Amino acid sequence: MATVIHDFHPQAFRRSLDLVVRERYEAPNLSEKEKEMPVNYKVADLKLADAGRLRIDWAESRMPVLMALREKGKKEQPLKGMRVAGCLHVTKETAVLIKTLVAAGAEVSWSGCNPLSTNDEVSAALAAEGTSIYAWHGLSVEEFYWCIERTLDFKPTLTLDDGADLIFNVHSKHPELAKTVIGGTEETTTGVHRLRAMAADGKLLYPVFAVNDSETKWDFDNVYGTGQSSLDGVLRATSILIAGKTVVVGGFGHCGRGVAERARGLGASVVATEIKPTQALKALLEGHRVLPMDQAAALGDVFVTATGMKDVLVGRHFDVMKDGAIICNTGHYDCEINLKDLEARTKSKRTIRPNNEEYTLKDGRRIYVLAQGRLVNLAAAEGHPSEVMDMSFSNQYLALCRLARDGKNLENKVYELPKELDQELALLKLGTMGVNIDKLTAEQIAYASDYSAGT
Numbered sequence: 001m002a003t004v005i006h007d008f009h010p011q012a013f014r015r016s017l018d019l020v021v022r023e024r025y026e027a028p029n030l031s032e033k034e035k036e037m038p039v040n041y042k043v044a045d046l047k048l049a050d051a052g053r054l055r056i057d058w059a060e061s062r063m064p065v066l067m068a069l070r071e072k073g074k075k076e077q078p079l080k081g082m083r084v085a086g087c088l089h090v091t092k093e094t095a096v097l098i099k100t101l102v103a104a105g106a107e108v109s110w111s112g113c114n115p116l117s118t119n120d121e122v123s124a125a126l127a128a129e130g131t132s133i134y135a136w137h138g139l140s141v142e143e144f145y146w147c148i149e150r151t152l153d154f155k156p157t158l159t160l161d162d163g164a165d166l167i168f169n170v171h172s173k174h175p176e177l178a179k180t181v182i183g184g185t186e187e188t189t190t191g192v193h194r195l196r197a198m199a200a201d202g203k204l205l206y207p208v209f210a211v212n213d214s215e216t217k218w219d220f221d222n223v224y225g226t227g228q229s230s231l232d233g234v235l236r237a238t239s240i241l242i243a244g245k246t247v248v249v250g251g252f253g254h255c256g257r258g259v260a261e262r263a264r265g266l267g268a269s270v271v272a273t274e275i276k277p278t279q280a281l282k283a284l285l286e287g288h289r290v291l292p293m294d295q296a297a298a299l300g301d302v303f304v305t306a307t308g309m310k311d312v313l314v315g316r317h318f319d320v321m322k323d324g325a326i327i328c329n330t331g332h333y334d335c336e337i338n339l340k341d342l343e344a345r346t347k348s349k350r351t352i353r354p355n356n357e358e359y360t361l362k363d364g365r366r367i368y369v370l371a372q373g374r375l376v377n378l379a380a381a382e383g384h385p386s387e388v389m390d391m392s393f394s395n396q397y398l399a400l401c402r403l404a405r406d407g408k409n410l411e412n413k414v415y416e417l418p419k420e421l422d423q424e425l426a427l428l429k430l431g432t433m434g435v436n437i438d439k440l441t442a443e444q445i446a447y448a449s450d451y452s453a454g455t
């Protein structure tokens with residue numbers, strides 16, 4: 001077994017790294033001595049690196065805004081001297097972000113933020129290029145936290161989270177590390193909820209940017225990204241015809257709305273469940289049926305939970321589901337579907353297709369669980385398309401640059417990125433798509449602030 005650096009010295013490590021990794025990559029049959037050499041990564045198989053590089057090249061060709069920021073960052077080096085620990089799904093798009101951080105002068109150490117979302121080809125390509133990365137598909141919960149610990153070995157100055165597991169680890173297990181962390185960023189809704197709760201409790205030890213809450217992230221990534229990729233995950237795991245099916249979407253927030261729209265686009269009739277009256281009303285006025293889950297459970301052919309809340313589907317729902325019902329989740333954690341309740345009703349279980357477990361219940365009905373109740377779009381498909389991650393990760397990159405510049409002057413609070421940045425990023429994105437929009441004339445600008453102008 002290769003050993004892993006625990007006592008981490010970034011500069012010395014950097015010098016030896018390229019050689020070690022290149023040798024390992026080009027000569028995978030390691031000698032005993034080589035096996036004992038310290039390395040700064042743990043991935044499934046370095047031999048997958050070439051395939052991973054192709055995936056990353058493809059993603060780069062679809063992420064023009066982030067690539068433009070990379071070119072600028074190469075010259076200006078806004079992250080020089082920064083050590084970024086990241087805990088975020090290891091996808092081809094994340095690799096584009098990591099390479100952009102490195103180009104801007106940062107040292108990076110990375111782990112995945114979900115046991116099933118790492119793309120092994122991409123993690124191999126990153127390791128082979130010298131990125132410190134601890135991520136492989138299908139790791140256990142213990143290994144998941146071990147990977148996070150390894151990224152903390154290099155004593156980060158910035159942290160980047162998707163779900164707040166890394167930052168929570170710093171706060172709960174290594175509060176001494178927080179003294180040298182300038183700030184952090186958070187990618188997803190559930191992570192922002194956790195961090196706001198920590199801040200409200202006075203427990204947050206450094207400032208954090210809620211990247212999720214930027215308009216160019218939340219209103220695009222969560223809606224169109226989750227919408228398309230969750231259906232992609234359902235299709236890869238089942239290959240069913242969506243047309244004519246009843247798709248029950250748990251939660252009509254950003255993600256739920258996206259899933260509902262894409263399911264309808266493929267010919268499904270959608271039932272939305274909600275706990276918030278305004279969201280339920282929006283679903284209704286969009287033309288979907290709205291029901292409590294207790295009623296929807298008996299109607300659905302496919303269930304997709306997207307709430308960020310636990311126990312959206314529980315035992316009493318499984319008791320009334322149709323034979324053949326398909327259930328999956330696209331919320332951040334795997335607590336939305338109560339699999340313990342399902343297990344308790346199950347007499348046998350088998351994997352019928354990749355990412356698709358058939359549970360045969362004691363009464364003979366079969367229920368199909370996709371991706372073990374974890375994020376179906378990342379575990380059974382490839383996560384969000386690159387085009388939408390272009391904006392999310394441009395926000396991530398700019399938030400880290402801002403923290404590197406100003407973080408020391410910020411309070412230990414959860415901040416949002418400035419609203420003007422959304423307009424700038426959206427304009428850039430439109431430009432890359434060849435779309436022009438109108439500008440206000442001088443007269444219109446004057447009109448906008450003229451309260452005396454009426455009928």
Ligand SMILES: NC(=O)c1ccc[n+]([C@@H]2O[C@H](COP(=O)([O-])OP(=O)(O)OC[C@H]3O[C@@H](n4cnc5c(N)ncnc54)[C@H](O)[C@@H]3O)[C@@H](O)[C@H]2O)c1
Binds near residue numbers: 276279384
């Ligand atoms: N799959 C992905 O790649 C992906 C991408 C972005 C966000 N997420 C995750 O998806 C989840 C939802 O994110 P969002 O941005 O849509 O949040 P959101 O706050 O916009 O929407 C969540 C909705 O769920 C509703 N809800 C809460 N509890 C419910 C319950 N028990 N039953 C029915 N509805 C309920 C809320 O009222 C809200 O309208 C979060 O966990 C987030 O981190 C996943």
